[in-house]
Amino acid sequence: MSHEREIPGRNPRSFPYELRSFPVRLVDGVVPEEVAKWSQAVALGFYGDAPTGENLAKFAVLEQADGRMATGAYLKDAAAPAGAWGPEYPVATYAYHRKNLNVGGGTLLPVHQITAVTVRPSHRRRGILRAMISSDLAQAKAAGIPLAALTASEATIYGRFGFGVATHKCTVEVATRGGIAFHNPSAAAQGTVEVADPLVVRDLHHEIFARVHAATYGSIGRHDMYRLVASGQGNYASMTPVRNIRAALHYDDAGEIDGYVTYRPNEEAKPPTVEVVDLLAVGESAYLALWNYLGSLDLIERITWTMAPEVDPLEWAMAAKRDYNRTGTEDHLWLRILDTPAALAARHYLSDGSITVHVGDPLGHASGIFRIDVVHGMATVKRCPEDGSVEAELGLGVSELSSIYLGAVSARTLSAAGRVREDVPGAVARFDALFAPPGPAHSLTNF
Structure with a gap:
């Protein structure tokens, strides 16, 4: 997660900062x-x-x-003024870890996950964020990582660095007074649901998430802290366990846990x-059964969730939509x-075809003219020469391509928004046919 309000613009002052990187870890049992x-x-x-x-x-x-x-x-x-934090405290922070992203077709693609981005209010508008993110992305590219990712606290910061919105999350309220009535009650009654200690979820989290992650298009890897977040045992804001948290597990017909x-x-x-x-469910049966359980809670008339998918089977399973x-x-x-070649080649395609596109990138990592040929979904x-011998049929920026990558938006919509250029008639429609996603992408991970 990131938190920064840098305003674009060239600052004529010198850059009086040194960027230092180091692993977050214990050394001889002590936090450095x-x-x-x-x-x-x-x-x-x-x-x-x-802290x-x-x-x-614990964090380390x-x-x-x-x-x-x-x-x-x-x-x-x-030198810091008397009483202020000294120069041993950073005026800006930044971190990364590396997991993977489900890009469809059974592929989990390595991804560079950026987090903990802050700039002290008294040091903003001095190019610190640009220096940190430019250096970090260049190193990730050199390391062979095809994609970077983040979740942003604010929406207007990262487009200029080539990031694009790739998934959305929804906040939902489900009225449950009298329980949830389902169109097909048997679909929400598969397996069994039983109450458990939240500490069981802490210990099961990584195993269950790995199964959900492998089956969920658009899912990105979770960090180790998530087992504490999911079980209410702590988070980066506070390590005090959450009061009055409850847990329930779903068991499939063979008695195996496949959701919570x-x-x-x-x-x-x-x-x-x-x-x-x-809420993690390996399949639709576990998902609906867990909602059926939530709907049966006594004295409760509403369930809220801030991480619901844009296209939610629950909405269409309920008799009272x-x-x-x-x-x-x-x-x-x-x-x-x-x-660009590595990211696009890793993605799964539903239809075959070919197109030539020009990608612009302010940092230069993904830019160029590229010929994309898809045969049997692969x-x-x-990369094409940029000497005028090859003409692109469609032009877009890396931010736009990154948003299209998982299907968050179509090239047609971005063209209407003035963000995609069609150089050959019909290129936008052919591009969209080629890049149609296998389904709605959903990420269950904040970081």
């Missing part, structure tokens, strides 16, 4: 001083609890499991409401293609 002060700066930017020594150690263990690398921007040759939900009451909401903390209320939709996962992507 640079990690501790970097973590304090992150907490400042996100208004989290100032204590004990919590710093979790982040070490992910291979997280931290970067800080530090003032060079400058964790939830808690919202004691201030009217009507009586339960909030879903995390109007009891499913989508109260908000916002951008969630942002992608940034770094290697793409071959060749």
